[in-house]
Amino acid sequence: MARESEFLSLSDAAFRSIIGPGSRHVALIEDAFKVLVESPGGGVSINGSAKDRAAAKRVVETLAKRADLGAEITEADVRTALGAQRSGGKTPEGVALPVGRRGAIAPKTPAQARYLEALAKCELTFGVGPAGTGKTFLAAAYGASLLRRGQVDRLVITRPAVEAGEKLGFLPGDLNEKVDPYLAPIWEALNEILGADDVRRRRDKGEIEAAPIAFMRGRTLSHAFIIADEAQNLTRLQMKMVLTRLGEGARMVVTGDPSQVDLVNTRDSGLPHALRILENVKGVGVLRFEAADVVRHAMVERIVRAYDADAAAARGGDATAP
Numbered sequence: 001m002a003r004e005s006e007f008l009s010l011s012d013a014a015f016r017s018i019i020g021p022g023s024r025h026v027a028l029i030e031d032a033f034k035v036l037v038e039s040p041g042g043g044v045s046i047n048g049s050a051k052d053r054a055a056a057k058r059v060v061e062t063l064a065k066r067a068d069l070g071a072e073i074t075e076a077d078v079r080t081a082l083g084a085q086r087s088g089g090k091t092p093e094g095v096a097l098p099v100g101r102r103g104a105i106a107p108k109t110p111a112q113a114r115y116l117e118a119l120a121k122c123e124l125t126f127g128v129g130p131a132g133t134g135k136t137f138l139a140a141a142y143g144a145s146l147l148r149r150g151q152v153d154r155l156v157i158t159r160p161a162v163e164a165g166e167k168l169g170f171l172p173g174d175l176n177e178k179v180d181p182y183l184a185p186i187w188e189a190l191n192e193i194l195g196a197d198d199v200r201r202r203r204d205k206g207e208i209e210a211a212p213i214a215f216m217r218g219r220t221l222s223h224a225f226i227i228a229d230e231a232q233n234l235t236r237l238q239m240k241m242v243l244t245r246l247g248e249g250a251r252m253v254v255t256g257d258p259s260q261v262d263l264v265n266t267r268d269s270g271l272p273h274a275l276r277i278l279e280n281v282k283g284v285g286v287l288r289f290e291a292a293d294v295v296r297h298a299m300v301e302r303i304v305r306a307y308d309a310d311a312a313a314a315r316g317g318d319a320t321a322p
Contacts, residue, residue, distance in 0.1 A: 005047040006057060007040070014064035017073035018044055025063075025078045029056050032082045059085050069096040070104035076295050080108045083292065083301075099145045099193055105138070111293045112138060118285030119253060124243065126275060127255045129289025130308075132300040135255040136229055140189040142253070143225040147207060152225045152249070155208045157186050158216055158242065159229040183210050186229060213238055222247030231256035232271045233263055239270025243278075259311065 033056040035048030096106040107113040127135040161182040202208040294301040
């Protein structure tokens with residue numbers, strides 16, 4: 001089979017992103033499609049069979065679009081684009097949130113693109129699926145973008161502290177010090193998006209607020225963006241209470257993984273119950289992520305798939321499954 005080359009002209013930002021640190025991104029593309037990628041001035045030249053060259057070209061174009069939107073391209077982005085190309089999946093089109101401290105935040109997978117679309121269209125959005133799919137990070141990024149544009153007055157974050165039960169009152173420190181350990185993933189996301197100094201300043205001004213589930217009762221949250229994280233650990237009554245906090249001009253996103261319930265009575269989880277009764281309600285959007293949408297280390301996707309297969313086998317009546 002003839003091996004030919006094709007040249008793609010790229011912007012400076014896209015060129016640097018495609019090459020990657022120490023040419024690591026190029027090496028991943030070459031290994032995936034058995035092509036040779038060279039970098040003459042102004043772009044890249046892809047050498048290989050017509051089929052491999054076309055596949056590599058689509059990956060390069062996908063990454064170049066993200067880079068031109070201002071998004072930082074990481075090794076995880078390259079692996080995600082490669083996986084989408086190999087599986088025949090669609091790549092996300094030009095949606096980006098211009099709030100990232102290191103560049104715009106753009107979806108890495110089609111599911112993430114649909115998630116951002118749901119957040120923009122719906123008053124209440126559910127993002128559910130396995131760890132590493134970007135549910136919480138994108139929710140925080142979207143909330144931060146609304147806050148920066150003045151479209152909401154506050155970003156309110158709540159998450160159940162299942163491990164603490166009713167003992168938060170006995171922990172040392174003020175409310176923030178009691179709750180912060182349970183909100184670490186949110187703070188890490190916001191620090192990456194806005195920067196630690198901006199997050200601290202907005203917390204001091206009351207623009208970013210963390211509240212345990214118990215402190216949500218009786219409140220009406222108006223002109224706010226609310227993130228209810230790890231919602232699989234909300235009971236049905238807690239879920240109803242949280243969802244009914246929405247006030248005028250408010251929006252809410254509920255994130256969680258129904259397969260990771262830590263409640264003593266797993267059947268009381270409010271997340272699957274809410275999904276069942278609210279999915280077709282006007283103004284509600286539901287986005288379900290899968291193992292293929294994992295954008296962390298490649299090993300995380302393999303771990304999720306292994307657990308999914310084990311759970312499927314157990315549901316099929318394998319009583320000996322561990």
